Amino acid sequence: MGIIFFRTLIIYAALFLAMRLMGKRQLGELELSELLITVLISDIAAHPLQDIGIPLMNGLLPIIILLCCELLISGLIMKSSRAKVIICGKPCLLIVDGVIDQKEMRKNRVTLDELAEQLRGKSVLDLSLIKYAVLETDGKLNIVLFPAERPATAGQLGIKTGAGGYPVILVNDGRIMRDNLRLLGKDGEWLRQELAARKVKSVQDVYLMSMNAEGKIYFAPAEGKR
């Protein structure tokens, strides 16, 4: 038990240090401590499952220890910005005013090919259009274009737009979502009328029906039932 305790802590610390030194390129939308927990737990949990000769405790104990470590580290990160910088690092500017910071690129082990790939993923092919490219602590690359290169918004163009709103599902594959109906202030009678207006006899014949805050309805009949 004591051996498992110390071994788990040592492996966690060693992996933490190794991943931290590898740079943010190795991460992918997970913070460092979260990634480590994911990697370690998936492996640790598998051993007692594969070999029934290993006590389940040998798998459960490291998981509990890792969970405690993660809770302590995430708590520390929330409380202290200095601890956050030490544990997670800080965002790095890879491009400033259209110029690549080669030192930061090397420091974070990001190659030009990888940078270009990330930028292509954001439909940006010309580096000179980029005001800032920020490598976040979770390994994601965010870019800010020069103001002149940013897409015009409806507000800038003086176009009036509706409020939009989140579409709420009212019928899901033939089932009425009564809570959602209540949320929009509607009832079964209203739904029946809406279906009748679409020449639908039964709710069973509806695959999806949703409505947003403006009252705009999306309707998809169930295929093969009408």
Place this chain on the structure above:
Amino acid sequence: MKREFAAAALLLAIFALSFVNVRHIETKTGVLTGEITAAAGLIAENDREGAIKHVKNALAGWLEWNRYSHIMLRHSEIDTITDAYYALLQALEGKDEVPPAAFGSLLEKLRGLAEKERAGLGAIL
């Protein structure tokens, strides 16, 4: 902050329990090795029946400990020790002379249990 305190408390509890676990294994194996050592002493005095009684007591104690040992120890180690008990008992119940090594092997395995659980630098690394 409650979660962090709970996590720290749980880590400390596991750390403390690891010492309790080693202590418990030491105590239990101490009793069992005591019985085996007594049996070895009786064999030296040609009291085979007395030796068998001690080994049977030790085996019963070992089997009673089954639930805890299966949760905390590797099952292969448990099987090895159980086999060693039965081998010793078989030797004692036979007509041939029982060599001291037959006791020594079981004693070593029992003492090794606590040794393997102790979190020394060598064991950790």
